[in-house]
Amino acid sequence: MGQFDGKQKALKRGSVVLLVLALCSIAAAAAAESLTVRVSGFKKLTGTVYVMLWRDAASFPTHPEKAVATRQAPVSGDSVQVTFASLPAGTYAAAAFQDLNGNGELDRSLLGWPVEPTGASNGARGTVGPPRFSDAAxxxxxxxxxxxRVK
Structure with missing residues (x-):
């Protein structure tokens, strides 16, 4: 009989573990959100729009390699829409640029100013430099x- 009791306890313990894992999976799925970004303001209907998301103020928007996610889409109309799926809830800032020459990066003048159309969430614009994370958050x-809206 002792052997039967041990198997029964193991079965109960396994059931509890499975229940906890299932609840954690449901909670994680509930926390995953979707963000759609609609970009407009294109003066030329050519090139590719790049949209990047940051959660870190220190790297926004000057370090695209530190963005938590990047999407791109061809510019073929007045607006372009990209979607970021399965994002954890939280504070983000987004920036976009229209790559007119197809080199995959934001081109700048000798002084460091963007020469391709750019924009940020909340319409944030920098006065003497890039927009601040707090303005775009x-x-x-x-x-x-x-x-x-890119300009």
Whole structure:
């Protein structure tokens, strides 16, 4: 009988572990949000638009390699839409640029100013430099769509 009791305890323990794992999976799935970014303001309907997301103020928007996610899409109309799926809820800032010459990066003048159209979430613009994270920041608590206008 002792052997039967041991198997029964192991079965109960295994059931509890499976239940906990299932609940954690449900909670993780519930925390994953979707962000759609609609980019507009194109003067030329050519090239590719790059949209990047940051959670870190120190790297926004000057270090695209530190963005938490990047999407790209061809510019073929007045606006372009990209979607970031399965994002954890939290504070983000987004920036976009239109790559007119197809080199995959934002081209700058000798003084460091962008020579291709750029924009950021919340319409944030820098006065003497790039926009600040705090000006472009938004909360992602549920599925959401934001707009960025490039200039």
């Amino acid at each position: 938004f909360e992602l608590k549920q599925n959401r769509t934001i707009e960025i």
